[in-house]
Amino acid sequence: MDDEFKVTPWDVEGMVDYAKLIEEFGTSPLTDELLEKTARLTKSELPIFFRRRFFFSHRDYDKVLADYESGRGFFLYTGRGPSGPMHIGHIIPFFATKWLQEKFGVNLYVQITDDEKFLFKEKLTFDDTKRWAYDNILDIIAVGFDPDKTFIFQDSEFTKIYEMAIPIAKKINYSMARAVFGFTDQSKIGMIFYPAIQAAPTFFEKKRCLIPAAIDQDPYWRLQRDFAESLGYYKTAAIHSKFVPGLMGLEGKMSASKPETAIYLTDDPEEAGKKIWKYALTGGRATAKEQREKGGNPEKCVVFKWFEIFFEPDDKKLMERYHACKSGELLCGQCKRELIERVQAFLKEHQKKRKEAEKKVEKFKYTGELAREQWDKSIPEPLKK
Template identity: 50%
Template sequence: MAEEEFDVTPFDVEGTVDYDRLVEKFGTEEIDEELKQRFFDLAGDENLYVKRDFIYSHRGLDKALDEYEDGDDFFLYTGIGPSGPMHIGHIVNYYFTAWIQRKFDVNVYIQITDDEKYWDRDIADEEVDENVRDNVREVAAAGFDPDKTFIFRNREYMGNMYDGIVKIAEKVNNSQVKGVFGFEGSTSIGMNFWPAIQSIPAFFEDKRCVIPAGIDQDPYWRIQRDIAEKFGHKKTAAIHSKFIPALTGPEGKMSSSKPETAIMLDDGPEEVEEKIKKHAYSGGGDTLEEHREHGADLSVDTSFQWLRNLLLDDDERMREIAEKYSSGEMMTGEIKEILIEELNQFLEEHQDRKKNADDLVEKMMYEGDLAQDMWNRNIDLRLER
């Protein structure tokens, strides 16, 4: 049987992704059981996303854990792309990053890419500003330590890091950028310069940077890994997640521009119920008789995949749902009701935290311990010649 085609880039995902083939294509490593258990042991706790293999691939995580055991910790870096309202697929990475911060007691740097969205999406300044205000409050609600987290807008913080960006840009040529990102002659010169800006936070501390991100973002860090040692820094490590399948099925991923594919973070209980009942793709049989005889295909069922990978930490309950649904004892309508309940509980708690996030945002951007330290710094790099 011919392998199905799919395409994954930092800008788009098409088709049904084969994650084993994607690991081979990108040259990453799967998080095996030994590394997973070591990660949990050092954290002193298990994490749902890693336990269920939603977080499944890495570059250099083993090295970061080696150094941590030797007393040399790491720092975390992730970003916000303010192109519009956020959905549940966006926020998972921030909850995971905040979990790592709590368990390993490390700093987090969150880059707001208000420049890249302007170049890539042709969004007006006013819309970018509005998205930034909303997105930052969503991220602040994920549970970060406000004194160990620095959230910054590129266009606001640029003066503090431009010297370092200039040094990076000197060591990255057009052929590299074209090869990694597929840029063409029609690509904005802003986007050609963008990888240097994207790389600079990985040099904010003189220790290994660890980046939790979707696996589609991995190409960005290849640039940093190519040049890190030229500046006397360690190569960035990365921890990769799979994509949360769209409500409408396993092809592609959620999109804010296609409301039927996503649960937005500001959706209310009635909207969630309507979307799940109307759009959540079912792996169940087409008829009652067929479903009772063959059961559901769990691998393509949106409700099951969201519960398993994102929401339901209770292993015993998850096993019971899997057994009953795959055998045909549980119907599609029943598992959708479970998903609706779990999603609404998650969103209610998240929305409550967002309502009270303004003080946290101020600390993470300007007034917290790490933020104040960063506003007093000039980020520069020195070549090892």
């Protein structure tokens, strides 16, 4: 891959060329035809994640739509590794997933990988990852999923996942796992086994699975596509998003390990505003006078990119902002202040829903229709009496 950027499941660096990434990863572009078919089948206007090509690439999404059109249906699978608090970059793909669930009326499985983060993060205890699991689940529930069509499960609790992983583990040899995940002689055996557990939810139903996720996660599903049909299941499909940049530049992605680049979902709105004002990179000129004369550069501006990805739902207003910046009519301070207002409003609403989510955890994990159906499959018959 070109030296100017790097994309792996663990690291994203540089200015990502998404067209090159499609070629490198061997995926397909999300075409106008597929998006038009999505709008037609759902009888809905597409959300900004699709209209503005934040989701830009796919594997077998065309087959997912064909399955839906024919009546076979499909299901959704996504997840979260609970190693710390969630930020805006983490949650945006969940909003796209919510739209897909709502418009297609399908089941969603959300895997909370508290075991994985314990195995892969040297400094985290198992109690740490379990605590972060609960914290992250509140953020996910706050997005607004259907509690009877959504099953949120922790690997450490839903041990049926181990039984499902065993036949998968028999299909993956060490050289395959090492080639995809970069394992070494120092890698713990739990880490080496883990890809089988992560693939297991793609087999929860005898339908095609669709995974909405950032493209850096794609290597996890390439393995599944190698052996799924030999187990009598479909190769999993995926739609890939771009990365939400951190505050300080368009390179890489927002990172929880660099707090100054991220807005966390639990940040105090006032503090979040100060962080944006202090750190957010703009495409402005050195002085207001120069900007009025020469105009700004929204293509190089994190503030504009955040409006484009999530914080300006109106396409016409987004283009007005773009041209006002280019003409010098709109100065960076004003644009930042407007973004701060949007982010603060989002955080206040999300945190209100997050508090309400505390009463809903049980339903999403144990007692909702889909959750109960999955737990019933995992309970031995004698214990059901």
